[in-house]
Amino acid sequence: MKPIKMEEVQQKLESFVNKDVYVHLETTNGAYARHFDKKAYNVGAYIRNAKVQFSRAKIVGEGEFHRVGLKMDIGWIYAEGLTHWNVDDEGRLIMAGHDDVGRLMVAIQIGEKPFGQ
Amino acid sequence: MEFNKHKHVVIIYPHPDDESFGASGTITYFREAGVPVTYLCGTLGEMGRNMGSPLFANRETLPEIRKQELLEVAKVLDIEVKMLGYRDKTLEFEDKDKVAEHLKSLLEEIAPSLVITHYPGYAVHPDHNALGAAAVEAVKRMDSDKRPELWAQAISNDRIEVLGKPDIVIDADPIFDKKVQAIKTHRSQAEAMIKRMEQASESSGENEFRKRMRYEGFYIWSFDD
Numbered sequence: 001m002k003p004i005k006m007e008e009v010q011q012k013l014e015s016f017v018n019k020d021v022y023v024h025l026e027t028t029n030g031a032y033a034r035h036f037d038k039k040a041y042n043v044g045a046y047i048r049n050a051k052v053q054f055s056r057a058k059i060v061g062e063g064e065f066h067r068v069g070l071k072m073d074i075g076w077i078y079a080e081g082l083t084h085w086n087v088d089d090e091g092r093l094i095m096a097g098h099d100d101v102g103r104l105m106v107a108i109q110i111g112e113k114p115f116g117q
Numbered sequence: 118m119e120f121n122k123h124k125h126v127v128i129i130y131p132h133p134d135d136e137s138f139g140a141s142g143t144i145t146y147f148r149e150a151g152v153p154v155t156y157l158c159g160t161l162g163e164m165g166r167n168m169g170s171p172l173f174a175n176r177e178t179l180p181e182i183r184k185q186e187l188l189e190v191a192k193v194l195d196i197e198v199k200m201l202g203y204r205d206k207t208l209e210f211e212d213k214d215k216v217a218e219h220l221k222s223l224l225e226e227i228a229p230s231l232v233i234t235h236y237p238g239y240a241v242h243p244d245h246n247a248l249g250a251a252a253v254e255a256v257k258r259m260d261s262d263k264r265p266e267l268w269a270q271a272i273s274n275d276r277i278e279v280l281g282k283p284d285i286v287i288d289a290d291p292i293f294d295k296k297v298q299a300i301k302t303h304r305s306q307a308e309a310m311i312k313r314m315e316q317a318s319e320s321s322g323e324n325e326f327r328k329r330m331r332y333e334g335f336y337i338w339s340f341d342d
Contacts, residue, residue: 028164
């Protein structure tokens with residue numbers, strides 16, 4: 001994973017427009033948040049291999065933090081806090097946001113092939 | 118503690134690294150006493166959020182990285198590992214009955230004298246609680262004359278208040294280097310945690326890592342039948 005370069009990510013995002021693609025979308029603060037801090041809450045959600053099509057895809061951001069929006073016919077897919085990206089051997093776009101010690105806080109991944117179960 | 122009174126120990130936890138953080142001291146003492154130890158590891162920790170510090174993993178590469186770390190730690194601790202093939206964070210949604218039967222069939226084959234698992238309801242992570250509950254159920258379903266002893270590990274903050282003091286407390290201090298080596302073998306998972314502990318130690322003046330990792334406590338489960 002490398003720090004996000006917006007132009008390169010934008011180019012990759014556009015390669016998926018108007019195609020059937022599989023999306024992994026996730027956010028988490030871990031299962032121990034409340035265990036270590038009584039004022040914290042355990043919050044997380046993920047959807048793996050949602051099969052979608054989008055007509056617009058854009059990355060925006062300031063500094064190291066980025067947002068991605070995917071516009072679908074009947075709704076949107078959105079992720080905030082992205083810091084790193086990568087393209088895997090299957091040509092899938094992997095993006096994630098990490099905290100200062102490398103813990104994943106948010107992820108959005110897009111591929112023409114589904115992700116492993 | 119007479120470790121050599123046992124003939125085979127089976128550890129049942131859901132994630133690669135639970136065995137090192139939670140029981141690698143205990144495992145080391147059993148191995149030193151010549152007792153075989155088998156780790157039934159529920160998942161590959163596919164949904165872990167630690168990606169190394171500095172970062173070297175991502176959501177898609179993490180399962181294979183953690184699998185390799187687990188195989189490496191098996192060598193460090195000199196134990197056998199069996200991966201059960203469930204998926205991280207989903208154990209509580211599986212059919213408990215089926216998971217219990219799965220575990221029971223493995224336990225009947227291995228025939229351990231002791232099973233170590235998480236204390237259901239007092240183990241913080243939903244996977245810990247779910248697999249612990251299935252393990253307790255599996256052991257309960259075994260014939261009472263073949264049933265191994267069961268030690269349950271609680272880690273919730275309220276554990277002592279609710280459950281009382283653990284029946285067995287293993288002090289890992291004499292073999293602490295081994296425990297650290299085991300934990301560090303799970304490089305993707307340990308680096309961030311160790312960094313945080315170092316920061317905590319700087320502000321408290323104590324070795325926070327040793328303080329938190331030194332004792333491994335277990336409750337002996339009683340089966341009423």
